[in-house]
Amino acid sequence: MKVFERIADAFVAEGTRAIFGLIGDGNMFWLNAMHVRGVKFIDVRHEGAGLGMADGWARASREVGVATATNGPGVPQLATGLITATRASSPVVAFVGESSTKHPEHIQRMDQRALAKACEAEYVEIYSPEVVDWAVQRAFYIARSQSKSVVLACARDIQQKKIDVETKPYVPSTALLPNVPVGPTAEAVAAAADAITDARKPVIVVGRGALWSQAGEAVKKLAQLSGALLACTMQAKTYLAEDDFHVGISGGFGTDGAIEILREADLVIGVGASLNSYTTKHGYPNAKFVQIDILPHRVMDGGRAADVYVHADARIGVERLVQELERRGHRNTGFRTAEIKARIAGHFEDKAEFDIEPGLLDPREVCNLLDELLPLDCVVHSGSGTSAVFPTMHINRPRLFMGGKFWACMGQSMPSAIGAAAALGRPVALIEGDGSTMMHLAELETSARHKLPFLTVVLNDQALGSEYYKLIEAGLPSTVAECPTPDLGAVMRSFGGRGTLATTIQQVRAAVEEWIADPVTTVIDARITHRVSTVPARRGKVGHDA
Incomplete structure (x- = not known):
């Protein structure tokens, strides 16, 4: 077995179902090995688009998206997509070649590591047959655990080296990651419940963390108990929009009607939402904040921290909070009134009038x-x-x-x-x-x-x-x-x-x-x-x- 074949086996073991990219000297043997192993290759017209497609794959499925490019000129084409994937918290691995170690003056040689670093991506290199398993596992581990883009590189001559076929079975990165979601401490749940019982007009802002953890049913139960209005971040737009008291986006892309109501809130409960300035813009001048998030801690917009921070998986954190409120017998009408329902009816409609030219559309x-x-x-x-x-x-x-x-x-x-x-x-x-x-x-x-x-x-x-x-x-x-x-x-x-x-x-x-x-x-x-x-x-x- 050659190194490129072992790399292909490792990618398959990591769950790779599709690859996006362009073939070149630096990746063609690995690509062929992936094809032989039944992995779909979506060949694109530009390497950067392939990285973007891997990003979209990851965002939609929460699986690691896989892209590929040849060494040298193929790698800079990935630059914009690498930054976008990391900013989008998308787990992406891009397999690329490196110029042969035997040809230090090769025309396509460049400092690929420096480029990846500048593009907010990690760079992992397979520099010998002995580190193949470690390198692939590390690339996927970083992508999964840090939700970011990773460039995995292997020189063209290293790919052709032989590797011991009797080597131990590949251990995928998933075996290293905990499969038990993070639960909150009792103290954090009690503090969050205290804040909610003291509030008269709470708002729950759901982000992609709530969507990814499937916290929807628990969030709706919390909203009913607390009387909370539901809102979302721009990236979680339309999540739980079926609720009668959902006002859409919180922040600059919210409607005027939503902004007016959200400014009345005395408590904001962020669920899987970073609560950055784009989300808190225009609203909450008098509100306290409870934040439930999988990260050990977050800093909100303006260098502020939430009044109560609950380090937990979004679904589990909300479920524990619901249990505590039910134990206390708490129930609040809050924003969930006929008056508020009437105020938000039709608030998405933009009634401004413009004179539209013939042959053009609004x-x-x-x-x-x-x-x-x-x-x-x-x-x-x-x-x-x-x-x-x-x-x-x-x-x-x-x-x-x-x-x-x-x-x-x-x-x-x-x-x-x-x-x-x-x-x-x-x-x-x-x-x-x-x-x-x-x-x-x-x-x-x-x-x-x-x-x-x-x-x-x-x-x-x-x-x-x-x-x-x-x-x-x-x-x-x-x-x-x-x-x-x-x-x-x-x-x-x-x-x-x-x-x-x-x-x-x-x-x-x-x-x-x-x-x-x-x-x-x-x-x-x-x-x-x-x-x-x-x-x-x-x-x-x-x-x-x-």
Whole structure:
């Protein structure tokens, strides 16, 4: 057995089901070994997109996403995706080659370790046959335990060395990780229960930690006992949205009605939520904070710590808190009144009126239609920039919603959404801007070739929207932010999928309904107006937003 074959065996033992990337001299023998072992290879058009797809796979499934690139020039292509995956807390391992140790002046040699470090990723190197098992296990252990991206490298000549086939069985990283969720201390539960019994108007803010730990039923029980309003972080958008007292996002992407009510809270209970400044923005001037989180401790926005910190798995922490409140016989009406229910009825509707030009669409109307038509088992993925604000504020039915704003980076949502479709095997709809779509346009062909159930709705204003509006607000011409696009529906058809250029809402409806009936890779190029500004932008103009 050769080293590359042992590496492949180890990846299979770690549970790898798919690999995203491009083949090259530095990874081709390993890739072939993975193929022989039955692992699906989703060959992409750009290495960076492959890393983004592994990120989306990890976000959607919570399995380790696996990407690959050759050594040298292939590795810098991963840079943006590595940072995005780490910022998204996605466990990702990227297997890459290294230049041969026998050729120190090889044209493709570079300091790959320094690049990985600069991109907030760990770097693990297989420098001899003796460390293969240790290195693969360590890469997956770091990815799983720290929820971040890891680059695993092996020089091309080392991959070809022989390794003892009688070596002991590979031990996957999962064997090293505790399989018992972290429970809270009795003292922390009592302190949190004291805070809740003292509160009159509590709010529960759920984050992705609550979603990942499946804390939903326990959270709803806690809300009923405490009288709490439910809200969510942007990244956990629509989670538990079926609850009658769910007001949507807490923070800058919340509605004006939600912000007004949340400011009345005297206690915020964060469940699997970092409670950063984006989540606490606009709200809670008089509230105390209880935070339940899997990390030993967190610092909230502004260098503050929660008044009560409960170190626990989100589900177990909330369940213990519910048990303690029931033991005390606590029950509070709080926000759960007919008056509050009436105040939040219809609060997601943006009633501002704009004069829309003929042949262009209101992006709010497009997103409202998508929310109406898309089945609840369809994952919705937003993009970044101005185009992301419309789905973030207008897609509100209870479904899995994957946000794209982990470091406000253009172009990463399409790969992530394709990776999610590959992981889940169910329809995924991306709502993205034209600038970001054009960055990874070739990956629409990847999706079509692999027959993924993927829809891209392009909110196409033929500009880089954020910069367009900022230039105008600064009193400058917007010309440098304007960038015309071709008919993206026609481009998609040339890639082997389905595509529509939509200038009326009826055309959008027809195309969405066709995709629902037959979810082949599809693009709807929805030409939107510049005249509809976002709610956060309007707040900024009157001094409410940064």
